[in-house]
Amino acid sequence: xxxxxxxxxxxxxxxxxxxxxxxxxxxxxxxxxxxxxxxxxxxxxxxxxxxxxxxxxxxxxxxxxxxxxxxxxxxxxxxxxxxxxxxxxxxxxxxxxxxxxxxxxxxxxxxxxxxxxxxxxxxxxxxxxxxxxxxxxxxxxxxxxxxxxxxxxxxxxxxxxxxxxxxxxxxxxxxxxxxxxxxxxxxxxxxxxxxxxxxxxxxxxxxxxxxxxxxxxxxxxxxxxxxxxxxxxxxxxxxxxxxxxxxxxxxxxxxxxxxxxxxxxxxxxxxxxxxxxxxxxxxxxxxxxxxx
Ligand code: GRG
Numbered sequence: 560x561x562x563x564x565x566x567x568x569x570x571x572x573x574x575x576x577x578x579x580x581x582x583x584x585x586x587x588x589x590x591x592x593x594x595x596x597x598x599x600x601x602x603x604x605x606x607x608x609x610x611x612x613x614x615x616x617x618x619x620x621x622x623x624x625x626x627x628x629x630x631x632x633x634x635x636x637x638x639x640x641x642x643x644x645x646x647x648x649x650x651x652x653x654x655x656x657x658x659x660x661x662x663x664x665x666x667x668x669x670x671x672x673x674x675x676x677x678x679x680x681x682x683x684x685x686x687x688x689x690x691x692x693x694x695x696x697x698x699x700x701x702x703x704x705x706x707x708x709x710x711x712x713x714x715x716x717x718x719x720x721x722x723x724x725x726x727x728x729x730x731x732x733x734x735x736x737x738x739x740x741x742x743x744x745x746x747x748x749x750x751x752x753x754x755x756x757x758x759x760x761x762x763x764x765x766x767x768x769x770x771x772x773x774x775x776x777x778x779x780x781x782x783x784x785x786x787x788x789x790x791x792x793x794x795x796x797x798x799x800x801x802x803x804x805x806x807x808x809x810x811x812x813x814x815x816x817x818x819x820x821x822x823x824x825x826x827x828x829x830x831x832x833x834x835x836x837x838x839x840x841x842x843x844x845x846x847x848x849x850x851x
Pocket of ligand 1: 643712716776780
């Protein structure tokens with residue numbers, strides 16, 4: 560297996576095992592919501608964001624185990640966003656990660672609370688990070704809130720919802736993607752740099768790498784919605800077209816979208832070389848070739 564796959568698997572396993580402990584059942588009066596949180600968090604995600612956070616932290620000279628609370632927090636926030644995104648009042652998707660969506664399995668009110676529970680547990684978990692000086696942890700918690708909040712992922716979702724039935728231009732779609740999907744990917748580098756005290760030059764390169772990867776990742780998501788295999792993806796394909804969504808592919812066409820992905824990947828690989836990271840270089844290629 561190529562090094563990058565081994566690396567992603569190793570980091571994903573660290574996160575999955577820590578999440579298993581963090582999401583243990585505790586009280587029969589409210590275990591029903593923890594079961595729903597576990598259901599969504601413990602099934603099948605790629606763990607890309609926490610794996611990237613840990614890879615950046617190691618690249619900046621840290622020991623991955625020390626940053627694990629933030630890696631888990633990030634995956635919890637990502638999972639909460641998927642649960643809420645699937646709700647009937649949002650994208651109304653019945654399948655996620657190869658299984659019925661949280662609200663199909665547990666009902667809408669439990670799914671909403673499961674999302675809320677993961678979001679709040681994320682901050683409780685991050686606050687347990689023991690990295691010193693303590694100020695780094697406090698600053699990283701601030702970044703976690705900012706990039707997953709209205710100036711980040713939630714802001715992107717607001718733009719996405721407001722765009723329904725409208726034709727966005729390329730610039731508008733790129734802004735939506737940079738917030739909705741890009742913010743959590745950029746956050747991986749920002750948190751790792753904050754926790755390790757990486758210098759501004761390294762942070763700047765890492766953030767630029769994430770911006771390229773984040774946009775390419777979401778465009779590949781669009782392409783998979785057209786050309787992908789729903790059995791491998793674990794969710795139905797064709798939903799963007801059904802919902803008449805303003806996607807990058809719709810704005811520039813499939814061929815141009817594929818070219819943009821290749822250009823962004825090449826740019827990301829150049830930055831990875833400047834950072835001296837073979838793993839990040841290979842990650843850029845790996846993400847383009849993904850089938851789920
Ligand atoms: C607060 C009510 C409320 C809703 C929040 C913020 C939000 C809804 C949704 C976020 C937007 C979102 C879901 C963007 C999609 C990003 C994306 C490409 C997700 C899929 O990521 P993968 O492929 O998934 O990494 P896995 O399952 O592998 O983790």
